[in-house]
Amino acid sequence: GAGVSQSPRYKVAKRGQDVALRCDPISGHVSLFWYQQALGQGPEFLTYFQNEAQLDKSGLPSDRFFAERPEGSVSTLKIQRTQQEDSAVYLCASSFHRRVHVGYTFGSGTRLTVV
Amino acid sequence: AQKVTQAQTEISVVEKEDVTLDCVYETRDTTYYLFWYKQPPSGELVFLIRRNSFDEQNEISGRYSWNFQKSTSSFNFTITASQVVDSAVYFCALSEASGGANSKLTFGKGITLSVRP
Numbered sequence: 366g367a368g369v370s371q372s373p374r375y376k377v378a379k380r381g382q383d384v385a386l387r388c389d390p391i392s393g394h395v396s397l398f399w400y401q402q403a404l405g406q407g408p409e410f411l412t413y414f415q416n417e418a419q420l421d422k423s424g425l426p427s428d429r430f431f432a433e434r435p436e437g438s439v440s441t442l443k444i445q446r447t448q449q450e451d452s453a454v455y456l457c458a459s460s461f462h463r464r465v466h467v468g469y470t471f472g473s474g475t476r477l478t479v480v
Numbered sequence: 481a482q483k484v485t486q487a488q489t490e491i492s493v494v495e496k497e498d499v500t501l502d503c504v505y506e507t508r509d510t511t512y513y514l515f516w517y518k519q520p521p522s523g524e525l526v527f528l529i530r531r532n533s534f535d536e537q538n539e540i541s542g543r544y545s546w547n548f549q550k551s552t553s554s555f556n557f558t559i560t561a562s563q564v565v566d567s568a569v570y571f572c573a574l575s576e577a578s579g580g581a582n583s584k585l586t587f588g589k590g591i592t593l594s595v596r597p
Contacts, residue, residue: 368524398584407484407571407587408525421582454523471517471525 367391369472371457377478378447386442386475390459397440398469399432400456408456414440447479482507484574486588493562494596501557501591503572509533511577514548514555515585519569531555562595569593 370389378384390397396415400408401424410424416437425432429448434440444451454476460469483506493499505514516528529539531548539546543560559566569592573585 407589410584413582473524
């Protein structure tokens, strides 16, 4: 596709429910990042993939958060037993480069609201 | 640890005014990259510029200009003759080269710019 696509655009979950957020990066992009953006804050790093390998998951806030990219393209961020503090916009970004200091392309995000 | 500070939270200007958005960063790396991103109401982050730590030349792109000063660890962004379409949240971000292929970004909290007609 022309850009990074994320779905759903909005998600409302009841506390305790599991959710899955999808990211379709630009075709051929090697690097993929997930960020969490709380209301009024800057995005914060969650995890990084290079192809199918998850090379850094140091930003995942708890073991309820899990991300995968099994075929090196589409990625899914899963949150188990959602809590109110998980409410945020989840942004996905991808880049063709392994060294992404050129800057990456972000999707429009999934806004998760936990009620 | 790396850190980005955007002390201004909200700025409101009248169209055609010039406006400068401040960014101060902290890092122990000698090689690093600085970025500015724009986030319009639609939510996606739009890449504006990247500078590396060895290039202190100021840059101008149309109405946008950037002033990078290593001596003060600042990377400020100026919009000349602002327009209503410039209204957005602007983020400054830092990436350290020591991260290798994992060039995760550390963002500031963002500055909300409102340009009134």
